[in-house]
Amino acid sequence: MNGEARGAMLLTALIALILTVLPLPTYLAIVRPAFLVLTVLYWSIASPRAGGIALGFFSGLMLDVFQSPLLGEHALALSIVTYIAVREHQKIRSKPAFQQSLIVFAALVAYESILFAIDGWSHHPVNNPLRWTHTVSGAIFWAPVAAVLNATNDRRR
Amino acid sequence: MAFGTGASSTRGGSPGFRFTLYAVLSILIMFLDQRGEYLEQIRYGLSIAAYPIELAVSSPSAAWRWIQESAATRDALRVENTRLINRNRELELRSMRYEALSRENDQLRGLQEALPPVAERWLVAEIVDIQLNNLRQRILVNRGTRNGVFKGQALLDDKGLLGQTTHVGPWSAEVILITDPEHAVPVQIERTGLRTIAVGTGDTASLALPYLPANADVKTGDVLMTSGLGGVFPAGYPVGRVVEVHRDAVQPLAQVRAEPFANLNVDREVMLIWFREGHPAAPVTATTTAGDAKSGNPRMQPQSTPAPKPKAVAPGTAETPPGGQSGAAPPSPGDAATIAPPAKTTPAKSKPAPPAPKEEEEGPPSEEDIPAKPEPKATAPRSPQ
Numbered sequence: 119m120n121g122e123a124r125g126a127m128l129l130t131a132l133i134a135l136i137l138t139v140l141p142l143p144t145y146l147a148i149v150r151p152a153f154l155v156l157t158v159l160y161w162s163i164a165s166p167r168a169g170g171i172a173l174g175f176f177s178g179l180m181l182d183v184f185q186s187p188l189l190g191e192h193a194l195a196l197s198i199v200t201y202i203a204v205r206e207h208q209k210i211r212s213k214p215a216f217q218q219s220l221i222v223f224a225a226l227v228a229y230e231s232i233l234f235a236i237d238g239w240s241h242h243p244v245n246n247p248l249r250w251t252h253t254v255s256g257a258i259f260w261a262p263v264a265a266v267l268n269a270t271n272d273r274r275r
Numbered sequence: 276m277a278f279g280t281g282a283s284s285t286r287g288g289s290p291g292f293r294f295t296l297y298a299v300l301s302i303l304i305m306f307l308d309q310r311g312e313y314l315e316q317i318r319y320g321l322s323i324a325a326y327p328i329e330l331a332v333s334s335p336s337a338a339w340r341w342i343q344e345s346a347a348t349r350d351a352l353r354v355e356n357t358r359l360i361n362r363n364r365e366l367e368l369r370s371m372r373y374e375a376l377s378r379e380n381d382q383l384r385g386l387q388e389a390l391p392p393v394a395e396r397w398l399v400a401e402i403v404d405i406q407l408n409n410l411r412q413r414i415l416v417n418r419g420t421r422n423g424v425f426k427g428q429a430l431l432d433d434k435g436l437l438g439q440t441t442h443v444g445p446w447s448a449e450v451i452l453i454t455d456p457e458h459a460v461p462v463q464i465e466r467t468g469l470r471t472i473a474v475g476t477g478d479t480a481s482l483a484l485p486y487l488p489a490n491a492d493v494k495t496g497d498v499l500m501t502s503g504l505g506g507v508f509p510a511g512y513p514v515g516r517v518v519e520v521h522r523d524a525v526q527p528l529a530q531v532r533a534e535p536f537a538n539l540n541v542d543r544e545v546m547l548i549w550f551r552e553g554h555p556a557a558p559v560t561a562t563t564t565a566g567d568a569k570s571g572n573p574r575m576q577p578q579s580t581p582a583p584k585p586k587a588v589a590p591g592t593a594e595t596p597p598g599g600q601s602g603a604a605p606p607s608p609g610d611a612a613t614i615a616p617p618a619k620t621t622p623a624k625s626k627p628a629p630p631a632p633k634e635e636e637e638g639p640p641s642e643e644d645i646p647a648k649p650e651p652k653a654t655a656p657r658s659p660q
Contacts, residue, residue, distance in 0.1 A: 175297040190304030201294040
């Protein structure tokens with residue numbers, strides 16, 4: 119059961135990674151949510167034992183390879199967010215969908231803030247306000263993404 | 276907090292412990308990556324793992340293109356073919372004229388034999404993945420170390436300069452475009468020979484020239500060429516055209532915007548070039564590029580560091596060696612005009628005579644010496660001469 123959970127988790131993470139790096143026209147790319155972050159958040163909340171912080175770390179490392187000038191920054195940001203999600207997973211799980219979206223929004227803002235700070239410290243400052251748009255779209259997309267991932271989870275049960 | 280920790284603690288210690296472990300690990304990675312060199316191998320390995328995904332991601336658009344191309348009608352192909360034949364003829368004529376001019380130029384400069392073209396070898400690469408947004412302007416091309424691609428290699432398309440490679444994997448290479456906000460390219464205004472730096476803006480249609488004084492001789496329509504300084508791009512390749520000059524009475528610097536010639540957002544194929552070392556038009560600090568590439572840090576290379584203040588550019592260029600070859604370049608910051616870049620290195624190496632008239636020319640346009648100040652690259656290695 120645990121191995122199977124891990125398989126589903128890795129598969130969905132891979133699909134989310136592909137969705138994240140898929141080239142899109144600019145106007146779509148701006149509103150594209152960070153699918154991989156949402157997926158990692160989902161697994162940290164739904165089955166914290168299957169992935170946990172390791173999932174966050176390695177997903178972040180893949181994001182670094184694809185879209186970061188500095189290795190490790192997404193890894194750190196996603197590890198922190200995953201840690202909080204894993205720690206509070208029972209509280210978050212019991213919340214209604216709307217409140218979950220708000221929590222996800224807060225998590226995404228925290229995630230992007232960490233990236234923003236690291237970008238600044240490492241002298242790659244990106245001050246464009248558009249970098250924050252995905253936090254809003256991520257909160258909106260949370261419900262459908264969670265529903266899709268729930269379906270994979272339920273089939274397994 | 277307490278019950279959360281209890282619920283999810285499994286093998287491998289508590290979440291808090293594992294979190295600390297991963298956080299320290301990622302901070303360590305960041306630190307090493309920031310310092311350069313150490314992580315090149317890891318990046319190389321990770322880029323191997325990432326390449327299949329990048330290919331998969333680009334396959335839908337590649338498939339769509341293939342369908343479009345194979346569905347093209349005979350008529351459309353014939354039209355295209357005619358157009359290409361005409362274009363080819365035109366280019367051949369132009370290149371004949373260019374060769375004649377270049378021969379004449381060589382004779383004028385007193386060189387006995389015509390120089391071979393600066394570009395030694397070309398390699399066409401296909402763009403696999405594109406990240407064009409206002410944050411980063413990077414593309415991934417399907418050539419890597421297996422094809423001899425190296426870090427800091429210049430890329431062109433058929434219209435002009437495109438960018439340089441930043442990370443090179445075995446089969447792919449990441450390219451930073453000249454319009455990336457973190458990229459800067461040393462340029463020269465073709466009309467006046469004025470040297471400055473063109474910085475990316477994050478918009479594929481515009482470059483900024485932030486270091487030109489308000490009284491600089493620059494106007495709309497001026498063509499920007501690479502100046503050959505900085506050690507990455509050879510001299511004399513077209514970069515863009517000035518489209519907007521904004522002078523403000525209270526601002527010490529003019530705000531100049533240029534449009535790159537390269538079709539940064541429609542290109543599918545780009546060209547990687549290898550230039551001849553020791554050629555007069557080859558990048559001036561060509562001897563140091565090897566060292567830069569080994570240090571593995573794109574930020575340490577002169578082009579990649581558009582500092583906010585003109586002064587701050589200096590540390591990035593500090594590694595320009597005080598070697599005699601590059602020392603010959605700076606003495607003509609002003610009006611060297613278009614023939615300047617090739618003339619830079621040869622006189623110093625082979626013939627000491629030609630520089631003399633140049634020094635004379637340096638006198639009159641003294642107000643044009645000012646631009647050299649925001650571009651320490653040009654002035655730094657002056658000492659040896």
